[in-house]
Amino acid sequence: MYRYDQIDRTLVSQRVAQFRDQMRRHLAGELSEDEFRPLRLQNGLYVQRQAPMLRIAIPYGMLSAVQLRTLARIARTYDRGYGHFTTRQNLQLNWPKLETVPDILAELAEVEMHAIQTSGNCIRNTTTDQFAGVAHDELVDPRPYSELIRQWSTFHPEFAYLPRKFKIAVSSSIEDRAATFVHDIGLHILRNDAGAIGARVIVGGGLGRTPVIGSVIREFVPRAELINYLEAILRVYNRFGRRDNKYKARIKILVRELSVTGFAAAVEAEFAHLEGGPAVVPDAEFTRLESSFTAPAYETLADADAAFERARHDNRAFARWVEQNTFGHKVSGYAAVTLSLKAPGVPPGDATSEQMDVVADLAERYSFGEVRVSHEQNLILADVRKADLFALWQEARPAGLATPNIGLIGNIICCPGGDFCSLANAKSIPIAAAIAARFDDLDYQHDLGPIDLNISGCINSCGHHHVGHIGILGVDKDGSEWYQVTLGGSQGRETALGRVIGRAFAADEIADAIEAIIGVYVASRRDDEEAFIDTVRRIGLAPFRERVYATPVLEAA
Amino acid sequence: MPRIIIVDRTLQEDTWETLPRDAALPDSGNVIAPLETWRHVRESARARSGAVGVWLAPDDDPAGIAPDVERLPVIAVQFPQFADGRGYSTARLLRARHGFRGQLRAFGEVLRDQLFYLERVGFNAFALKEGRNVADALAAFADFSEAYQASALAPEPPYRRRTTAAGA
């Protein structure tokens, strides 16, 4: 993991002092609410429906066991003993007291953490593949690049007051597990034909009110020029992005207004001035950053482990979990494990302090003391010996961390919605709960195969509903809560936006509607191998529409 | 009473008058004229007693005055709202690309908590929003002693310094 040096440490502790003083001036009436707002937002502090909300940055989703324990303690001491992991790999505390936030930040700083730029119209926390460094299909480790971007974007003086928020995601494997096509900037770190490392640059993707799949504006930027190229994009956006209408202020609108070629040309013109300039990143810096992400001390193991195979053979529940919740590792004899935060009856992505402590312990014993957060709101132990999987599973189970539902309909991505978020049109957690209850039979989930079901409480789309195979969006109709359903979205290399199937549903109709949709899939799939999304692509929306809106219960509503 | 502003991290009386849009150029005195006005008086201003600077609105392109940077004693950049960040890029371009070395001033809704960033993109003069405590605001320059990026104050980003230190 990246460890702070003197520069990092100094900056984070000075930030705590700065924010403490800003809070003091605000409480003393010297800083008006309007003036304080962007300052607190750039420190991750929102004022929500019931209480303030603090969003803590987990840079590209990487945590040490020590950091996770600190988060558990903070949630226990300053909040109600739990936290919510978000689709941007951060942690949200829903009930901290405003005045205690500087103290929380000070405790975070002690373990090299912060809440810098987790909100506000600035460059947000950079996200990457939760399997970075271990994935079997990885081309280049994206973490040194993510760390480089974290540093460059932190307190960037020129880009702290952008037209709107700005999100960067980095991927560098065959599969795109970082949703790079739906970020303001998506980067694919790769090698060109000559073997040099650089980035393919995608801009203008995003969800929200106007969902757009990003466009490639450059096939290859040499890594030494990466910062210069990012500066060029950000400068064009900062100068020319719209500021008159916050719904048109994201970079995707500027890209659309200038056209992709026009935007790319503006970036290239700016880049021409910067290329080769002082922000060129020397190889030595990449070496320094890479040295923070060296492989842990793996043992030399055979890929198959007899005891593991036996346990898998003898224990069906374990076998199921292995099948769903482990992921291929590039080192023989190891696996990456997803600890599901999607147990039935629990808001997706929520973890109690006790669970965080359990995960920290498991990480120390089985996975070199490191944990990752995935954008699907689960926790990952990336380096577990196959020989340890059975023991790990037995410990994770009683803690509610071993639901074998990764990739299945039970692994619902869900934003906090109307229970917490002041922007929400509708609640999302009870909808997730109703659907999870309807599909609580794990055998059935398993039979249904891969299904991404994503829920957002409003068009801000924090729950990524546009790219769910099934997407659910909370909408407001005459002051009451309704839900619009989309089908056919997907993330990854084949990113696609779902299409609305028809009129919205009331909260008590939604589980029936989803069940009807699944019914159509089961009746129409070519064979057991055809996944839900492939059936949707093959047969289109019409059969789903017919069935869902033909259900008498729904007709009557 | 002349206004107190910050120049090079010290308090000073403002010796310039900032003209509103569409104002005619007075016959004498040091003035900072809006870009439109400056365009009209660019030649005649040389004969005038008293110096003339220019101010840019957020959507004014700094490239438009690039040929004049050698003769302009002051360029000011307007911040109508503090959350409008275009002026930061304007400043960076004036300093890093167009080589402006005179006084670069931020005015309008300029607040203490923006000073640190403003200075790093190249401003060295700050006319704070009316009614703000200018003396208190001086503390803001010391908010941070380090920064990750190249800036007007440190042309090399730390990753170049870090590597040099490590390589030494």
Ligand code: SF4
């Ligand atoms: S999608 Fe809407 S309701 Fe959900 S967290 Fe985001 S802003 Fe809040």
